Amino acid sequence: MATPGAFNDPSYHIDDLKEPKLELAYEEGHDADIPSNLGLYKPSNADLEKGTGSHPSTASGEDTVVAEVDTEAQHPTDEQDPNVVWWDGPDDPQNPMNWxxxxxxxxxxxxxxxxxxxxxxxxxxxxxxxxxxxxxxxxxxxxxxxxxxxxxxxxxxxxxxxxxxxxxxxxxxxxxxxxxxxxxxxxxxxxxxxxxxxxxxxxxxxxxxxxxxxxxxxxxxxxxxxxxxxxxxxxxxxxxxxxxxxxxxxxxxxxxxxxxxxxxxxxxxxxxxxxxxxxxxxxxxYAPVILGRKAARLRKETGNQDLRSKLDSGIPPKEFWRRSIIRPTKMLLFSPIVFFMSLFTSISYGILYLLFTTITFVFEEHYHFSSGTVGLTYIGTGVGMIIALGFLGTLSDRVIKKQQAKGAPLKPEHRLPMFLTVPGGVCMPIGLFMYGWSADKHAHWIVPIIGTAFVGVGLLTCMMTIQTYLVDAFTLHAASAMAANTVLRSIFGGLLPLAGLSMYDKLGLGWGNSLLGFIGIAIIPVPIIFKIYGERIRTSPRFQLKL
Missing domain, CATH: 1.20.1250.20 (MFS general substrate transporter like domains)
Structure with a gap:
């Protein structure tokens, strides 16, 4: 049943598969020790003993291999096993890559x-x-x-x-x-x-x-x-x-x-x-499911109950649930990098949705916008996000190319360049001050909308740089790190806006948004600290987690 594939080639070294499998696992939305279209990528025993969830070979520039491709799913020995179910040749039409x-x-x-x-x-x-x-x-x-x-x-x-x-x-x-x-x-x-x-x-x-x-x-x-x-x-x-x-x-x-x-x-x-x-x-x-159904069909047709998918890891359903729920929670609670970076993005995200949920009242009451035209006030935030996305797409790549040109090892901290994180962090409080005081003093309606554009620039800049940093810092368990970030961010986005209108009633638009601006200023140092000390924290035995 097994058919040779690209990663069955004996000339392939394990390191040739390492990075593509990590990238694929994350893009599929799970950790690398859960099946992907290419099989498993699981921590080695040495890695588990050290209790690290990151990938030192990319995180610190060391040449240490901390994970290994699952030999049962990847090595050519499966080709001699008649009970292994795989694609029917490299051009199998059932393989989504061949559609x-x-x-x-x-x-x-x-x-x-x-x-x-x-x-x-x-x-x-x-x-x-x-x-x-x-x-x-x-x-x-x-x-x-x-x-x-x-x-x-x-x-x-x-x-x-x-x-x-x-x-x-x-x-x-x-x-x-x-x-x-x-x-x-x-x-x-x-x-x-x-x-x-x-x-x-x-x-x-x-x-x-x-x-x-x-x-x-x-x-x-x-x-x-x-x-x-x-x-x-x-x-x-x-x-x-x-x-x-x-x-x-x-x-x-x-x-x-x-x-x-x-x-x-x-x-x-x-x-x-x-x-x-x-x-x-x-x-x-999803290849593991397609091949799993194929194996089940063949077991029924042939009566051979030993047939199994090449991408079947044998992980029981309970283990899937444990990894999907317990691991992100553990990373959020016990990893200072995940916690503080998630807290930073969560506060920013909560402030954004506080604006989203209160902007209707602000412009209807202070500028007498109708229910129809008040929706247009959200465009400012969107324009700010698009501008930030354009800058990030060009400037962030320059940092990586510059490091590669130097021949220096890439580190996750390169994803936190000062010329992006500092202006991005400053933009959000600037936008909040502009939005709050211009609306409070009844300046022309375009001024607070420009303020929301600054908020959009700051939010997207910080969120994108931090997300790429988390992916690089926790390569093997990148999906769990991002899940932890998403959970906390969505909770803040759901709960922080509850204080919005009450805060404006007590403090007014000027001081209410200034309070949010001061909070924004207080969290500016977070990515800066991890830019400087992130590698030391990641490699410290004190902060290594057994995941």
Whole structure:
């Protein structure tokens, strides 16, 4: 059953597979010691004894190999084992890498559609908050912001369930189930008869809506070789960036014309359209699941119960759950790098969603914007993010190329250049001061919007540099490090906005946003400290974790 593959070539050294397998595992959305399209990449015994979760060979420039490719899944001995099930040759049409480009891009187009809709739903509802409060006769400022931000709490905990389930049952099944549930919960939001019902269904909407963000990168990694993956990932990643900004722009006019319930009806209609496309055109892409089903079919046809997939690690379901839930929590609590970097991004993310949930009230009350035009005020943040993305795409690569030209070993700390992290950290408090005091003094409406653009620049700059730093610092367990970051970030994004309107009532827009600006100033040193002392902390035995 086994057929020679690229990584079965005896001339391949283990180091030839090391980095591609780590990269693939992370892009698939899991740690490297969980099966990928190329098999396993597990810590060596020496690594486990040292208790490190990082990859010193890339983290500190040392030439130490701390992980090894699973020999059972990778070495040519499987070729002589008739019980190992593999692809039927290098051109096997069942292998997603061999699909036609039309079929691949069809899957990616459907995926990009649903990846745009779920982030869109996070903020599209924001301009309708005053009407919701009026409809349900609620006056609490806390509840006014919570009904928007509770969606992010679903984004915090949904991936912890969806990711391990996809490893067991495949990506397509999770997409379809979550798409259907998303439509159901969205319609339930539109039909809510009381405020508590709306909040509850918003939370469930966020849980299942996290599916395309959790699994999308993995689907693209299943389909595209590395040299063609960048463009597909860029298209897919536009959804999470554009959706939260475009949502209020459309939602503002829709609320004005049809009322707040039609925001949910429109989301349900769009989600239904893309869900139908997903159901018709998308196919399973996760190789371990495809080969597992093939092995099961062959066992039934041949009666040979010893047949097994070459990518079957034998990891029991309980172990998948443990790694998906316990490991990120452990890293968040006991790794100073993960904790403080996650805290930095979480505070920034919470401030962003505090603005998202209160900006409607600010511009309607202070500038007398209508429900339609108030949605346009979110464009400033989006423009700032796009500007930051352009700078990051060019300047961050220069740092890496400069180090390579010197022949110096690359370190994760190179992902935290001072000329990006310092201006990025400063931009957010500058934007908050500008936004708060200009609105407080009733300056022209363009001034506070420019302030939100500065916030967008600062947020995206810091988040992107920190995320790439975490990936490089915890290469083997990069997905768990990012999961820890996502959970804490989404919790802050869901809870910090609850204080927004009450804070503005007590302190005013000027001092309220100044308080947020001072918090922003207080966290500026975090990436600077890890730029200087990060390597010492990573390599210190005191902070090594047994993962």
């Amino acid at each position: 036609s480009m039309a079929r691949k891009w069809g899957n990616i187009a459907a995926l990009s559609g649903i990846t745009f809709i779920t982030p869109l739903a996070s903020s599209m509802f924001a301009p309708g908050i005053p009407l919701v409060m009026s409809s349900f006769h609620e006056t609490s400022n806390t509840l006014a912001t919570f009904v928007v931000s509770v969606y992010l709490l679903g984004f915090a905990f949904g991936p912890l369930v969806i990711a391990p389930l996809s490893e067991l049952y495949g990506r397509l099944r999770l997409y379809n189930i979550c798409n259907v549930l998303f439509i159901v919960f969205t319609i339930a939001c539109a039909e809510s008869s009381n405020f508590n019902m709306l909040v509850g269904f918003r939370l469930l909407q966020g849980v299942v809506g996290s599916s395309p963000l959790t699994l999308g990168g993995g689907t693209i990694a299943d389909l595209m070789p590395p040299e063609k993956r960048g463009g597909a990932l860029a298209i897919w990643a536009m959804g999470p960036l554009v959706g939260p900004v475009a949502g209020p722009v459309v939602g503002g006019y829709l609320v004005q014309a049809k009322g707040w319930r039609w925001v949910f009806y429109l989301i349900a209609i769009l989600s239904g359209f893309f869900s139908l496309i997903t159901f018709i055109f998308m196919r399973e892409t």
